[in-house]
Amino acid sequence: MNLTTALARFLIFPGLLFAVPTAWFFLWVERKAVARMQGRIGPPFMQPVYDFVKLLGKDTPPRTGVAGLLMKMWPLLAVSAAAGAVGLLPVLPSSGGFQGDLILLLALLELPSACIIAAGFSSRSIFGEIGSAREAVLSVAYNVVFLLAIVSIAASQHTFRLEALAQLPASPLRWLGVAAILVCLPAKLHLNPFSLPNAEQEIYSGPMTEYAGPELAMWELSHGLEWVAATGLVATLAAPHVMIVWLAILLFVALSFFVVLLLSTLAAATARLAIDTTVRFYWQCTLIFAVLAISSALFMGLRS
Amino acid sequence: MNILTMLWQNLLGGSRTLLFPERPKVSKGYRGLVRFDPALCSGCAICKMRCTARAIDFKSGKGTFTWSYDPGQCTFCGRCVEGCKTHALSQDAECPPVYLTIGALKKSYTVARKPAPKPAAEVPPVSASQAADPVPGGAQ
Amino acid sequence: MNPWNRLMCYCRRRSPWLFHMNSGSCNGCDIELIAALTPRYDAEQLGVRLEGSPRHADILCVTGPVTHNSVQAIKTVYGQVFAPKAVVAIGSCPATTNVFIDSRTLAGPLNKHIPVDVFVPGCPPRPDAIVLGVAKAAEILAERGVQKPAAAALAADAPAALLTAAPEAIPVSLASAAPAAAEPVAVASAAAPAPAAKEVQP
Numbered sequence: 001m002n003l004t005t006a007l008a009r010f011l012i013f014p015g016l017l018f019a020v021p022t023a024w025f026f027l028w029v030e031r032k033a034v035a036r037m038q039g040r041i042g043p044p045f046m047q048p049v050y051d052f053v054k055l056l057g058k059d060t061p062p063r064t065g066v067a068g069l070l071m072k073m074w075p076l077l078a079v080s081a082a083a084g085a086v087g088l089l090p091v092l093p094s095s096g097g098f099q100g101d102l103i104l105l106l107a108l109l110e111l112p113s114a115c116i117i118a119a120g121f122s123s124r125s126i127f128g129e130i131g132s133a134r135e136a137v138l139s140v141a142y143n144v145v146f147l148l149a150i151v152s153i154a155a156s157q158h159t160f161r162l163e164a165l166a167q168l169p170a171s172p173l174r175w176l177g178v179a180a181i182l183v184c185l186p187a188k189l190h191l192n193p194f195s196l197p198n199a200e201q202e203i204y205s206g207p208m209t210e211y212a213g214p215e216l217a218m219w220e221l222s223h224g225l226e227w228v229a230a231t232g233l234v235a236t237l238a239a240p241h242v243m244i245v246w247l248a249i250l251l252f253v254a255l256s257f258f259v260v261l262l263l264s265t266l267a268a269a270t271a272r273l274a275i276d277t278t279v280r281f282y283w284q285c286t287l288i289f290a291v292l293a294i295s296s297a298l299f300m301g302l303r304s
Numbered sequence: 305m306n307i308l309t310m311l312w313q314n315l316l317g318g319s320r321t322l323l324f325p326e327r328p329k330v331s332k333g334y335r336g337l338v339r340f341d342p343a344l345c346s347g348c349a350i351c352k353m354r355c356t357a358r359a360i361d362f363k364s365g366k367g368t369f370t371w372s373y374d375p376g377q378c379t380f381c382g383r384c385v386e387g388c389k390t391h392a393l394s395q396d397a398e399c400p401p402v403y404l405t406i407g408a409l410k411k412s413y414t415v416a417r418k419p420a421p422k423p424a425a426e427v428p429p430v431s432a433s434q435a436a437d438p439v440p441g442g443a444q
Numbered sequence: 445m446n447p448w449n450r451l452m453c454y455c456r457r458r459s460p461w462l463f464h465m466n467s468g469s470c471n472g473c474d475i476e477l478i479a480a481l482t483p484r485y486d487a488e489q490l491g492v493r494l495e496g497s498p499r500h501a502d503i504l505c506v507t508g509p510v511t512h513n514s515v516q517a518i519k520t521v522y523g524q525v526f527a528p529k530a531v532v533a534i535g536s537c538p539a540t541t542n543v544f545i546d547s548r549t550l551a552g553p554l555n556k557h558i559p560v561d562v563f564v565p566g567c568p569p570r571p572d573a574i575v576l577g578v579a580k581a582a583e584i585l586a587e588r589g590v591q592k593p594a595a596a597a598l599a600a601d602a603p604a605a606l607l608t609a610a611p612e613a614i615p616v617s618l619a620s621a622a623p624a625a626a627e628p629v630a631v632a633s634a635a636a637p638a639p640a641a642k643e644v645q646p
Binding site for chain 1: 451452454455456458459461482483486488489491493495496497499500502526527528589
Binding site for chain 2: 543566572580
């Protein structure tokens with residue numbers, strides 16, 4: 001892959017030009033699906049765009065000192081990391097050169113949560129501290145399962161390159177891994193029943209309490225891009241490999257949309273769990289499956 | 305599985321939302337805006353005395369009185385309607401409208417006092433011999 | 445109006461984010477406000493979102509006659525909402541203190557302390573009236589956002605100028621709100637009496 005192809009992937013498809021409208025679309029789908037399932041109408045189609053533009057026009061408080069600089073930096077870092085993660089997704093079959101690395105994709109997927117945690121602490125607000133502490137506990141809990149699932153998929157196919165992973169035929173272990181990833185997605189995307197960090201009734205927006213205006217617009221955008229990246233990861237792992245470009249794109253979008261609907265149904269059907277129940281769920285229930293996945297991957301690796 | 309059935313039924317059955325700016329009809333007994341009928345008012349000011357929120361104001365003038373009502377101050381309890389002897393006040397099943405400046409909804413009515421009813425024509429004093437007869441009804 | 449302003453006006457009207465503040469009300473109006481988010485009235489069809497932090501909101505919805513204890517909190521939270529902003533007084537208590545008109549614990553109607561744009565009368569107002577009030581406030585907000593601050597400062601009364609002024613430009617007469625722009629939200633949202641609120645400085 002040469003520089004132009006890499007730039008095209010990062011900027012056009014599946015990079016920024018595709019990811020940002022898709023992020024807004026997925027945010028709308030989630031709100032509309034939850035509303036319809038609750039018997040309401042829900043927001044109009046362009047609502048996330050209206051929110052974004054309106055936030056760009058609001059004032060921001062003067063931010064001074066190093067803490068102020070950090071506060072301005074975290075949302076930008078979150079947006080860039082999420083956009084980079086979307087750009088790395090192996091949607092199109094590529095030929096040779098730098099093929100996306102799974103470790104890099106995982107690191108970029110983790111950065112937005114890390115930015116939220118850091119943002120809450122650097123906002124010097126007590127609600128930010130509590131929200132960030134909750135996000136940190138949640139992050140440790142689901143990340144163990146998430147990373148073990150992905151690593152087990154990669155280890156079973158003996159490769160950490162994304163294109164190779166996407167091209168190889170699926171083994172039963174891959175479906176186990178995809179299921180484990182799906183279980184971690186509600187926590188990653190702050191959806192019910194694991195929507196603890198932004199519990200408005202309890203901690204006044206948590207880590208985001210002191211943010212306003214364009215910074216908040218960047219946080220909303222990074223949240224939308226996280227949606228695209230996370231659902232896109234599941235879509236690329238679950239999709240069968242096709243060589244026709246437009247079919248691959250269609251399959252990717254359709255599978256991501258299906259995952260969004262699935263997560264919206266879960267969000268509408270459940271209520272928020274407390275931190276101890278959440279952590280217990282991830283450490284007791286799902287860890288078993290992740291351990292099974294990684295041990296079977298290791299056995300397969302040892303055998304061959 | 306109950307919740308999933310509910311979600312599915314909501315999806316199929318459509319939303320029960322009232323599309324803005326449609327508003328629901330209020331029921332017949334709803335205690336809404338107080339309506340004043342100047343023709344029936346006798347100017348006793350019992351409504352002002354009974355009003356819990358001091359939304360009703362009553363001022364006497366020469367041969368007239370001014371009755372005013374501020375829906376923004378009113379708590380829609382209905383004590384004024386209950387206390388009005390001549391049924392000049394009634395409560396509509398209608399909500400007060402949204403307004404932008406204080407006192408925009410206040411309404412005043414200046415009503416001329418009705419002339420006092422003339423006393424009936426003089427009845428000649430009843431003599432002892434006629435006391436047994438029943439009194440003619442016209443004197444009432 | 446240039447195209448950017450026109451776009452901003454269009455988007456501001458369709459995305460009003462609320463922050464709800466109770467200044468001592470009986471909770472009847474608060475319940476009706478939450479009822480406005482339920483399926484039958486669904487304020488979200490207008491893009492309304494009930495936000496957790498005043499810094500995120502455009503419209504401040506206040507219920508309750510303003511008690512002495514809550515005056516400082518109301519002013520601080522008003523200062524924490526960023527321009528352009530609008531205030532909706534829900535119920536007849538913030539407009540006229542309703543039945544509590546002679547109470548010694550009240551600090552008067554709401555527009556003595558912060559400029560109010562829309563009054564939604566009722567005791568409590570119906571949820572559809574609240575949605576109507578919020579929609580009207582969103583329209584006012586959209587128009588206000590594209591006004592030049594200088595023109596607004598020449599307006600008749602001082603409180604109206606607060607609406608488009610930057611948070612730092614709040615006049616000294618409301619000095620309690622002046623440092624509020626940089627204060628964390630924790631200060632106001634605990635409706636503590638005034639001395640305690642001044643102690644918690646960042």
